[in-house]
Amino acid sequence: MIWLTWRQFRTQAAVAAGALAVLAIYLVVLGNQMRHAYSTDIVGCLPEMCTSARRDFEDAYGVPVALAGAVLLGVPALIGVFWGAPLITRELEEKTDRMVWNQSITRVHWLAVKLAVLGLAAMAVTGLYSLLLTWSASRYDQLVGGRFGALAFASRNLAPIGYAAFAFLLGTVIGLLVRRTLPAMAVTLAVFAVLQVVMPIAVRQHLMTPVTTTVKLDLAAMSRSDFMGIGPDGARIDGYTMPGAWSLTTTSKLYNADGTPYTAAQSEKCHGSNQQEDMACTVSQNIHFSYTYHPADRYWRFQWIELAVFLGLTVLLAGFALWRIRA
Amino acid sequence: MTPIIETRDLGKRYRHKAALTDCTLCVPSGRIVGLVGPNGAGKSTLLGLTCGLIAPTSGTITVLGDRPAAGAAQLARVGFVAQDAPVYAGLSVADHLTLGRRLNRRWDMALARRRVEQLGLDPAQKAGRLSGGQRAQLALTVAAAKRAELLILDEPVAALDPLARSAFLRDLLEFVAELGVSVVLSSHLLGDLERVCDHLIVLAGGRIQLAGDVPDVLAEHYRLTGEQAEQADRLPAGAEVIHTERTARETTVIVRSSVPITGAEHADLEDVGLAYMTRAAVASVRGLEVAR
Numbered sequence: 001m002i003w004l005t006w007r008q009f010r011t012q013a014a015v016a017a018g019a020l021a022v023l024a025i026y027l028v029v030l031g032n033q034m035r036h037a038y039s040t041d042i043v044g045c046l047p048e049m050c051t052s053a054r055r056d057f058e059d060a061y062g063v064p065v066a067l068a069g070a071v072l073l074g075v076p077a078l079i080g081v082f083w084g085a086p087l088i089t090r091e092l093e094e095k096t097d098r099m100v101w102n103q104s105i106t107r108v109h110w111l112a113v114k115l116a117v118l119g120l121a122a123m124a125v126t127g128l129y130s131l132l133l134t135w136s137a138s139r140y141d142q143l144v145g146g147r148f149g150a151l152a153f154a155s156r157n158l159a160p161i162g163y164a165a166f167a168f169l170l171g172t173v174i175g176l177l178v179r180r181t182l183p184a185m186a187v188t189l190a191v192f193a194v195l196q197v198v199m200p201i202a203v204r205q206h207l208m209t210p211v212t213t214t215v216k217l218d219l220a221a222m223s224r225s226d227f228m229g230i231g232p233d234g235a236r237i238d239g240y241t242m243p244g245a246w247s248l249t250t251t252s253k254l255y256n257a258d259g260t261p262y263t264a265a266q267s268e269k270c271h272g273s274n275q276q277e278d279m280a281c282t283v284s285q286n287i288h289f290s291y292t293y294h295p296a297d298r299y300w301r302f303q304w305i306e307l308a309v310f311l312g313l314t315v316l317l318a319g320f321a322l323w324r325i326r327a
Numbered sequence: 328m329t330p331i332i333e334t335r336d337l338g339k340r341y342r343h344k345a346a347l348t349d350c351t352l353c354v355p356s357g358r359i360v361g362l363v364g365p366n367g368a369g370k371s372t373l374l375g376l377t378c379g380l381i382a383p384t385s386g387t388i389t390v391l392g393d394r395p396a397a398g399a400a401q402l403a404r405v406g407f408v409a410q411d412a413p414v415y416a417g418l419s420v421a422d423h424l425t426l427g428r429r430l431n432r433r434w435d436m437a438l439a440r441r442r443v444e445q446l447g448l449d450p451a452q453k454a455g456r457l458s459g460g461q462r463a464q465l466a467l468t469v470a471a472a473k474r475a476e477l478l479i480l481d482e483p484v485a486a487l488d489p490l491a492r493s494a495f496l497r498d499l500l501e502f503v504a505e506l507g508v509s510v511v512l513s514s515h516l517l518g519d520l521e522r523v524c525d526h527l528i529v530l531a532g533g534r535i536q537l538a539g540d541v542p543d544v545l546a547e548h549y550r551l552t553g554e555q556a557e558q559a560d561r562l563p564a565g566a567e568v569i570h571t572e573r574t575a576r577e578t579t580v581i582v583r584s585s586v587p588i589t590g591a592e593h594a595d596l597e598d599v600g601l602a603y604m605t606r607a608a609v610a611s612v613r614g615l616e617v618a619r
Binding site: 001003004007008094095096097098099100101102103104105106107109 | 378380396398399400402403405406407409411413414415416417418422425426427429430431432433466469470473
């Protein structure tokens with residue numbers, strides 16, 4: 001059965017291997033360029049030039065890294081659509097199910113081997129790409145941070161392996177239910193795309209209990225936020241991010257030490273002519289705000305949970321497919 | 328000997344219509360069974376149930392004493408060639424033999440190679456490039472080299488031209504004798520089957536119309552023409568008129584009777600099959616009229 005599986009799969013395997021080879025060459029070249037740029041422009045930058053050197057590095061490599069990440073997000077979708085969905089429907093459409101399901105092996109055996117071989121291939125291809133991209137983009141990630149970002153998190157390390165296995169099984173099961181190739185491909189793509197949006201927006205952040213803490217507004221906190229000001233509903237700070245953390249609050253109200261809201265009148269007191277003095281003045285007012293986040297050291301736990309969730313769903317789908325196919 | 332097929336009140340319903348209804352059968356071992364019926368009679372459904380590709384919605388079926396497709400061992404005992412002889416278009420003839428060897432414990436590679444050679448098939452040829460007849464032969468080879476005890480062929484000659492038909496059937500008879508297997512083959516044309524089968528099942532409207540060994544069927548059916556046909560109401564007790572055919576020139580009546588009818592000639596197999604199928608068709612048209 002492994003022979004037949006390989007014999008039917010080898011063209012698709014060759015296409016995947018070819019595409020992976022091309023991407024690998026690109027990622028190795030890109031990775032080396034970034035390493036070179038990082039060691040020459042960033043590591044030894046003159047103090048007054050460092051900010052612009054960092055910005056130049058981000059501008060130069062932001063787009064290629066994001067594109068390579070987007071492609072990696074697309075790989076499981078392609079696997080689901082082109083490996084998963086046609087796995088059973090093509091046999092049904094060409095009526096070869098009537099030949100192969102009448103050899104001396106049961107349908108469950110037939111499907112189990114197919115799922116194992118193609119599922120492992122899907123995980124291997126995606127895993128290799130993820131490994132290459134993680135290596136290639138490591139300097140960029142180190143500099144820019146934000147590895148909890150929806151795209152960065154889903155296109156590095158372990159998470160893509162889970163997506164690949166899941167997408168393949170999703171395609172297979174939809175094919176088994178829909179029984180026609182083109183509709184099965186379309187449904188697979190739609191369901192997987194919805195999941196890839198729902199997961200980062202609505203699900204992932206709830207997989208662990210976030211931490212809520214009180215942050216004192218000092219110079220460091222100011223430099224780590226986007227905006228601070230007085231709005232119609234009081235004083236607030238926007239876009240504060242703890243180093244390496246996954247921020248769940250985008251905007252927080254500012255409070256005085258005694259818990260009363262920070263007011264416009266207080267803010268006026270620190271409006272002088274010198275920005276640095278203004279900031280020192282504001283810090284001395286002893287303001288704080290509330291901040292909810294997942295700490296940086298949870299990154300690997302989140303990666304493992306993501307992998308486990310999708311592998312768990314994969315196992316459920318495989319169980320359903322094997323149960324469903326026994327006539 | 329275990330019957331090759333034994334069914335009791337077997338039925339298969341698809342969403343809107345019944346494909347097979349109350350089918351009770353017992354086919355003895357060692358037969359070449361002809362399954363005849365018009366298109367849509369339920370032949371493929373019955374054969375699909377027999378090899379276990381589909382599951383019944385009512386009743387029971389056992390094949391060689393076990394539930395169809397019950398496991399690898401049961402699958403090994405039944406060879407099946409589906410309608411239009413599906414093969415893998417992208418796989419070569421040789422690949423199909425490898426497929427057979429990898430997927431069947433009792434695979435007879437010598438037999439398979441010999442047949443491919445006899446048929447003049449090029450082992451390197453892709454199956455998608457074969458003619459209809461060659462494809463049917465390849466599918467039959469894969470089913471035969473499995474060394475099953477029962478071979479099921481669904482409409483094996485439907486796609487073949489008359490010359491290829493008779494060659495296919497002659498070849499089939501030869502190696503059936505060589506392998507000593509039971510065979511079930513279906514067709515909508517009785518003419519294809521009457522030369523090869525020794526057990527006949529007539530299926531129409533999803534119901535069994537007639538089933539029996541060919542010599543018994545022939546012995547029980549009479550064909551009355553002319554004056555005899557006019558006196559068909561004076562038949563011996565227990566005799567049943569299957570179908571009356573009136574043309575401008577003459578009337579022909581097909582009668583089933585276990586008691587000999589003196590002076591009447593026996594009907595041939597084609598007459599009998601046609602009479603049962605026509606009767607079922609007429610009944611279903613009347614049924615529609617009544618329903619209206």
